[in-house]
Amino acid sequence: MCTVGGGPTGDLNFDERVKGKKYRCNECGEKFESISKKPVCASCQSEDVTAL
Amino acid sequence: MIVPLTDEFLLISGTRSFLLAVKANALFALRIETPAKEYSQTIEPGDLIVVSAPEGGALEPAIMLAEFVRTYHMPLIVLPKDHPGSKRFSYLVSVGPVITTNCTIKRGTHPEQHLVCSSNELAGTTIRAHPDGVEITGLPDTAVHRYVKYRMLTDYS
Numbered sequence: 001m002c003t004v005g006g007g008p009t010g011d012l013n014f015d016e017r018v019k020g021k022k023y024r025c026n027e028c029g030e031k032f033e034s035i036s037k038k039p040v041c042a043s044c045q046s047e048d049v050t051a052l
Numbered sequence: 053m054i055v056p057l058t059d060e061f062l063l064i065s066g067t068r069s070f071l072l073a074v075k076a077n078a079l080f081a082l083r084i085e086t087p088a089k090e091y092s093q094t095i096e097p098g099d100l101i102v103v104s105a106p107e108g109g110a111l112e113p114a115i116m117l118a119e120f121v122r123t124y125h126m127p128l129i130v131l132p133k134d135h136p137g138s139k140r141f142s143y144l145v146s147v148g149p150v151i152t153t154n155c156t157i158k159r160g161t162h163p164e165q166h167l168v169c170s171s172n173e174l175a176g177t178t179i180r181a182h183p184d185g186v187e188i189t190g191l192p193d194t195a196v197h198r199y200v201k202y203r204m205l206t207d208y209s
Contacts, residue, residue: 020091034081036094042081 022052057185061115061200064179064191069171071153072103072114072200073179073186076122082147083127095121095147098181102151104144106171115202117143152178152190 020033025041026049032042039049055062057075064071076099081092095101101121103114120126128145131138153175174195180187188197 018091020089032081032092033089034092034094035084036092038094038096040079040081040092040094042083042090042092045080047079 023049024052025049053188053191054182055185055188055197061118061202062186062197063111063200064174064177064188064195064197066171066173066192066195069104069106069108069174070111070114071174071177071179072105072111072118073151074101074118074122075099075181075186076101076147080125082121082125084130085127086130087132093147096149098183099147099149100151100179100181100186102146102179104146104153104174105142106144107142109142111200112202114143115200117145119204121145121147149181150178151180152176 018035020035021039022031022033023039023041024031025044025046027046028041028044030041030043031052032039034040034042038047040047041049057073059075059077062073064073076095076097078095078097080095082095084091084093101118103117105114121128173192176190177192177195178187178189180189191197
């Protein structure tokens with residue numbers, strides 16, 4: 001992941017080239033899309049997630 | 053070359069540019085915000101957060117950017133390709149277990165998570181997370197590395 005920063009920002013042509021996978025957190029119900037092989041809930045940081 | 057690294061900042065300097073590396077100290081999901089979607093990237097303890105300053109500049113912004121990610125888990129905001137604001141930014145952030153510098157990619161326009169744009173003089177350097185610190189390969193002879201200690205002190209009184 002390479003972004004440019006003044007704050008942590010970037011100009012990646014990201015959506016066209018990165019494929020995320022959707023998950024639901026079994027603890028808080030948050031739905032999120034992860035680009036990692038070991039997804040963690042983006043809301044509560046739980047590792048108890050289910051692929052959708 | 054294995055360089056011990058725990059909580060310090062590791063500064064890798066060329067003659068006119070630098071890299072700043074620090075290790076993540078917790079498991080968390082780093083959010084990446086694009087104009088169309090929100091992604092998350094899992095960061096594990098020991099993963100690397102590397103800030104590249106291809107044109108050099110002050111060290112403090114690089115430290116702050118690294119801490120934005122490591123300590124405050126601030127999301128990365130991705131601008132659309134060719135956004136006019138992208139040229140304003142002179143520091144680049146890359147996060148993951150292995151990070152390689154490259155000077156031939158267009159700044160901020162590649163999604164490969166293991167690459168970070170750098171100056172020509174530091175290109176080809178690979179920094180890999182290691183249980184004892186970091187493993188650095190491909191570092192040019194002209195580059196030097198040293199630790200940077202930095203503490204933010206806030207006095208509300």
